[in-house]
Amino acid sequence: MEQITIGNIKIEVVRKDIKNIHLAVYPPTGRVRIAAPLNLNGDAIRLFAISKFGWIKRNQRKFEGQERMTPREYKERESHYFQGIRYLLNVIEVEAPPKVEIKNRWSQNGKRE
Numbered sequence: 001m002e003q004i005t006i007g008n009i010k011i012e013v014v015r016k017d018i019k020n021i022h023l024a025v026y027p028p029t030g031r032v033r034i035a036a037p038l039n040l041n042g043d044a045i046r047l048f049a050i051s052k053f054g055w056i057k058r059n060q061r062k063f064e065g066q067e068r069m070t071p072r073e074y075k076e077r078e079s080h081y082f083q084g085i086r087y088l089l090n091v092i093e094v095e096a097p098p099k100v101e102i103k104n105r106w107s108q109n110g111k112r113e
Contacts, residue, residue: 004042006049009056013045021045023052028068030060 002013012033022035036045049056072078078089087102 002042004046004049006046006053009053009060011049015040021048023048023056025056025059025063027063027066030063032056032060 002015004011004013009032012031014033014035015038016035018035018037021037021040024033024035025031026033034045034049072080074089074091076089076091080087080089082102
């Protein structure tokens, strides 16, 4: 994988068998990646990145201001969200491969489904 630096921003460059160049900024850290066609030269990629510098900075600032969930510890009664619904974790240790079961699902109006 290639990497270029524009200002103080490191940009990963991935070459793929595609027709157009794609730019993405990923949460939570604001990591930047450009997917470029195999035949596009390095100078063209650098010029593209420079032309999008303002857009990149704006999107990175959005991620800086977003609230993040606390890291999960996977302990008893810890809250976890699945498909927008909150579940409390019930840890049962057994001599078997790990698995997840959803039991006692409650609907949005507070009634059991």
